[in-house]
Amino acid sequence: MTTDKAQLVRNNYDRRTTDWYIDKVMQSLVFISGISAILFIVGIFVFITMEGIGFVIQDLDIVEFFTSEYWSPSDEDDPEYGILALIAGTASVTGLAMVVAIPFALGAAIYIGEFSTGKTRETLKVLVELLAAIPSVVWGFIGLSIMNPLIIAVFDVPVGLNVLNAGIILGLMAAPIMTSIAEDALKAVPDTYREAAEAMGATRWQVIFKVVLPAAKNGLLGAVLLGVGRGFGETMAVLMATGHSVNMPGSIFDSVRALTATIAAELGETAVGSEHYGVLFTIGIFLFLITFLINLTADLVIRDVRKG
Amino acid sequence: MFKTSEINKRNQKNEKLFQLLFMVMTLLLILPVAIILGMLVYKGGSVISVDFLFSSPTDGMTAGGIFPAIFGTIWLVSVALLVSVPIGVAAAIYLSEYAPDNWLTRLINLAIINLAGVPSIVHALFGVGAFVIFFGMGTSILAASLTLAIMTMPVVIVASRESLQAVPQAFRVACWNMGATRWQTIRRVVLPNAVSGILTGVILEVSRTAGETAPIMFTGAVFFLPFLPQGVFDQTMALSLHLFVVSTQVPGVPENLPYGVALVLIGMVLIMNSLSIAFRMHLRGKKKW
Numbered sequence: 001m002t003t004d005k006a007q008l009v010r011n012n013y014d015r016r017t018t019d020w021y022i023d024k025v026m027q028s029l030v031f032i033s034g035i036s037a038i039l040f041i042v043g044i045f046v047f048i049t050m051e052g053i054g055f056v057i058q059d060l061d062i063v064e065f066f067t068s069e070y071w072s073p074s075d076e077d078d079p080e081y082g083i084l085a086l087i088a089g090t091a092s093v094t095g096l097a098m099v100v101a102i103p104f105a106l107g108a109a110i111y112i113g114e115f116s117t118g119k120t121r122e123t124l125k126v127l128v129e130l131l132a133a134i135p136s137v138v139w140g141f142i143g144l145s146i147m148n149p150l151i152i153a154v155f156d157v158p159v160g161l162n163v164l165n166a167g168i169i170l171g172l173m174a175a176p177i178m179t180s181i182a183e184d185a186l187k188a189v190p191d192t193y194r195e196a197a198e199a200m201g202a203t204r205w206q207v208i209f210k211v212v213l214p215a216a217k218n219g220l221l222g223a224v225l226l227g228v229g230r231g232f233g234e235t236m237a238v239l240m241a242t243g244h245s246v247n248m249p250g251s252i253f254d255s256v257r258a259l260t261a262t263i264a265a266e267l268g269e270t271a272v273g274s275e276h277y278g279v280l281f282t283i284g285i286f287l288f289l290i291t292f293l294i295n296l297t298a299d300l301v302i303r304d305v306r307k308g
Numbered sequence: 309m310f311k312t313s314e315i316n317k318r319n320q321k322n323e324k325l326f327q328l329l330f331m332v333m334t335l336l337l338i339l340p341v342a343i344i345l346g347m348l349v350y351k352g353g354s355v356i357s358v359d360f361l362f363s364s365p366t367d368g369m370t371a372g373g374i375f376p377a378i379f380g381t382i383w384l385v386s387v388a389l390l391v392s393v394p395i396g397v398a399a400a401i402y403l404s405e406y407a408p409d410n411w412l413t414r415l416i417n418l419a420i421i422n423l424a425g426v427p428s429i430v431h432a433l434f435g436v437g438a439f440v441i442f443f444g445m446g447t448s449i450l451a452a453s454l455t456l457a458i459m460t461m462p463v464v465i466v467a468s469r470e471s472l473q474a475v476p477q478a479f480r481v482a483c484w485n486m487g488a489t490r491w492q493t494i495r496r497v498v499l500p501n502a503v504s505g506i507l508t509g510v511i512l513e514v515s516r517t518a519g520e521t522a523p524i525m526f527t528g529a530v531f532f533l534p535f536l537p538q539g540v541f542d543q544t545m546a547l548s549l550h551l552f553v554v555s556t557q558v559p560g561v562p563e564n565l566p567y568g569v570a571l572v573l574i575g576m577v578l579i580m581n582s583l584s585i586a587f588r589m590h591l592r593g594k595k596k597w
Binding site: 020031034040041047129135137144145146172175176208234235260264267268288291294296 | 319320322323326327329330331333334336337338340341344347348394395396398399401402403405406407412415416418419420421422423425426427428429430431432433434436437438441442458461462465489490491492494515516518519520521522525526548549551552555556566567570573574577578581582585589
């Protein structure tokens with residue numbers, strides 16, 4: 001009797017139809033896709049570590065690695081693996097790029113976000129978005145073919161592929177992205193702040209400088225950090241525009257070589273598993289960790305804004 | 309009744325000045341790029357012809373066309389999209405429709421940001437270590453496309469998530485109340501309303517993928533091939549790498565040739581992006597809620 005009743009209940013109320021199973025299967029599938037991003041980022045770290053770890057354990061002299069400015073990995077008798085000059089190259093180019101990009105990116109963000117209206121605003125935003133889409137190899141080509149002769153002509157220097165060239169190129173590359181993130185940060189400041197300040201008799205620029213910018217400062221900092229991250233990781237443009245010679249830069253007219261560009265230029269000519277191959281992956285691990293830190297910081301800083 | 313005070317006058321003058329300053333800064337951001345693009349068109353325009361687009365390089369790449377490079381880029385982008393779009397859209401569905409607000413979701417978001425932020429050359433190293441060596445694919449279209457897919461996936465995830473989240477909650481609730489399962493609701497109600505937004509993300513990804521150079525240099529793209537790739541296990545030429553090669557690696561290239569290659573590449577990318585933007589604006593105008 002009781003079993004019959006249970007059977008009846010199951011027949012009528014059992015929700016495990018085909019649709020129910022499809023629902024469960026799809027839920028698992030999208031969950032797996034959802035966590036795939038984590039798998040990929042862990043995978044990236046694991047695989048570059050796998051290729052680089054042999055070198056790190058056996059041959060790496062960590063003090064020499066970070067403090068020596070001699071990079072001659074293909075020397076058969078006495079190869080040297082010092083990345084200080086490469087770090088200096090990356091840092092000088094990224095630094096100059098930020099000097100170029102920060103004022104323009106913030107200025108443009110303020111103009112687009114606070115002053116322009118309607119059609120002008122839409123057009124400017126579209127233009128900035130299109131600028132951000134130009135591939136880095138095209139930027140490198142511009143540095144090589146347009147900026148190079150221009151710098152030689154204007155500053156009367158023998159070589160135009162140097163810190164100045166790569167810094168300007170990288171600045172132009174990073175500025176559009178920084179502009180859109182900075183503009184988002186300005187937009188996140190509630191309009192009530194502006195209205196309150198205006199009601200007190202503040203002029204537009206007083207509102208911007210005394211109210212909007214301080215309120216948005218974390219988001220703006222996040223924008224700058226992401227720009228730094230981008231500059232640090234940029235490969236093709238710096239490979240083509242820096243001159244690619246190992247050098248501790250003394251002035252902006254010196255040619256330098258960047259960390260990323262070194263990998264791009266040398267990986268093709270190394271034998272898999274060799275010391276040289278290992279050291280390039282070690283640089284990769286270093287780059288991964290640095291950009292991870294920068295992105296993490298930027299994310300924390302920006303998230304702070306959204307909460308506040 | 310009210311007279312403009314001295315302070316007000318000064319403030320008004322300052323305001324005009326600042327507005328002008330910021331406008332000039334914005335223009336200075338856009339102007340150099342406009343000039344550069346103008347130069348690309350001026351110098352590269354004369355190179356581009358039907359013959360240039362549809363023939364192979366000759367004379368050690370100093371003459372002839374770029375067809376194998378365009379063809380290779382289409383291969384790379386297509387295979388990359390086949391992988392990244394399904395996974396990316398599914399990930400966006402998870403984040404928008406299922407994910408609770410917990411540490412795992414935050415971790416996923418952090419991972420997405422980092423996938424987009426890791427240097428392209430590190431993605432290349434990953435591609436070499438994982439696909440070329442560990443999974444034994446060798447340098448092939450498959451290895452290069454998988455590397456590209458993982459690198460550009462954040463583009464499609466972020467765009468899809470945004471357009472899914474823009475579908476009003478009431479649509480879902482109404483559907484659930486009719487007895488539909490969660491997946492039926494997503495499949496029949498949420499996705500159809502978000503599909504155009506997802507499509508703009510996919511177009512953006514095409515443009516991103518086509519322009520990348522570093523990730524494919526060691527995983528599948530080569531400087532020169534005398535034949536076209538036949539399948540995913542072949543190596544290929546690519547437009548972005550071809551620009552690098554003709555402008556740095558090959559001696560004796562006529563001055564205007566690289567400009568032509570750059571123009572084709574940038575034209576492809578900008579057309580794709582404009583399409584995506586136009587599409588987005590069209591949608592915004594049509595949106596009923």
